[in-house]
Amino acid sequence: MGKKKTKKVTANNKKFKAKKVEPTSVEDKSSLHANFVSDAGPGCYIVRRDSPNPPSWLIEWEDVDPEEFRGEDDEETAEVPDVAIDTDEQTLSLCNVDICYKVAYVTVYDIEVVGADGISLTPGSTTDNQGTSSSCITFIVLVPPCVFVHLCYLVIPAEVDDITSLRIESDVSPWQQHPNPNDEHMLRIGFPLGKMPASADIVKASPSSSALPSFLCTQGEGGELTHFFSGNLHAIDFQCPVGTELLAVSDGTVVDVKDDNTLTGIAVTNLYEWNSITLQICKQKDRNDSLPASDDSHVDNILEHSDGPLFVEYVHIQTSLVQKGDTVKKGRIIGYSGSVGFSPEPHLHFSAFRSSDPKAPTVRVLFDGTFAETKDPSEPTTPFLPVAGLRYTAKGAVG
Known part of the structure; x- marks a missing residue:
């Protein structure tokens, strides 16, 4: 379904504190893009902040002030991971402290994922060129500038001591909008x-x-x-x-x-x-x-x-x-x-x-x-x- 890309995918599973929240509603605006049959994407979970029908599984959008992440010299922004896991609350979040929109594709493998509504998300699957198949869930998110989006809860097995051992892969990049949509x-x-x-x-x-x-x-x-x-x-x-x-x-x-x-x-x-x-x-x-x-x-x-x-x-x-x-x-x-x-x-x-x-x-x-x-x-x-x-x-x- 996608045009060619060149950037390598990397896992970014760093801990970043995200507060525990209750299910929330999103301001009602017209949908950004809805020209898609959702049943054609089993295991894919799409979220847009301006959707008139926010998904019940989404935890919360959180506006942030980039100044809060400035270094001591007020010139450099402290490193904030694109994809973050709070190990205390077991939340998965996306973080954007830049002034541009970002497109995020995040795949979570082989563990249970639960929404804010308490319902487990139904996974899809993937098979590599060697024929190895895995259960997984992929989030597709357009992240506005200066926003954290707290997506879901991860049911992390008790035997997992190091979150970097979780298999989570991501591609997060600036949104490349079409220069002439009516061409x-x-x-x-x-x-x-x-x-x-x-x-x-x-x-x-x-x-x-x-x-x-x-x-x-x-x-x-x-x-x-x-x-x-x-x-x-x-x-x-x-x-x-x-x-x-x-x-x-x-x-x-x-x-x-x-x-x-x-x-x-x-x-x-x-x-x-x-x-x-x-x-x-x-x-x-x-x-x-x-x-x-x-x-x-x-x-x-x-x-x-x-x-x-x-x-x-x-x-x-x-x-x-x-x-x-x-x-x-x-x-x-x-x-x-x-x-x-x-x-x-x-x-x-x-x-x-x-x-x-x-x-x-x-x-x-x-x-x-x-x-x-x-x-x-x-x-x-x-x-x-x-x-x-x-x-x-x-x-x-x-x-």
Whole structure:
């Protein structure tokens, strides 16, 4: 579900005093991002301070004054851990004494986690590339400036004398917001999913349809699980069984393939390993071309487009049927879907970029509403942008 990152994950399990509190309510504001189907993230617990419906498991948000953490010379801030455990109260907290928002992914392994409401949080699971599986819970938190968030209680076994022996992994970094959230490429593209495997429980587009399986969009633009920062903002997630056909959304050239990983699940470390296919389907149209700006042409199987380059990425795949440098035609099967990487359940994470730079922000693209197998140019179509909670075929949303 995530765009490439480069920072290493480290455990930060230092003791930091957090007061024992009662369950609390949060000021009612509009939700930051809600374009996500929560059932698609088993074991993942998301919290935003401005959510109109704060989770009952959350202990408390605590505003802090950074000046209280100044050193004696009033120039340097005392070291405050990003992730802290109070061993007396057995609370897990996130600490932000900086003036920027921070995004925190924190995974707690193999111990019971209890919310402020006294209810144990239901864990998910993760499996590494060696096939070792673990029970775990992952918190996804957008931490405002100068705030501590006391998340939950840890049921620490009596035999644990050193909290650093607890297996807790985290990635905490400044929130990289998208520089142009409304950026949209003008090219309309085909649908990225084809036929499901024969063993799948297929949901048809309608009771009378025998041709088109439909796919639930589980996370859309700005989705609160992983689609709220620059490298993922416009991504779309489709729930699909492992082995679903992946289709080229346009003519293009394969520029990158990764399909040697097998890890899966919700561990924060999975944000750094995945399988994917990347296609270049557009290049910049020559401004000196004698053709009108509205006329686009193909060069080396890549469309020259007046709106510039376009790259599309299929993430969490199981297997690729193409190699770097291959040319593909729209509708060709290029691989099969999977659940590799940070993936709570089998799905396709589909995103588009104006550049192949790993740090490039996403760009919005619309699906053209055509079904490759019909190939009927006279059939009316309506471009569409999937949103979480609705099912889609190549032709658009279905009831």
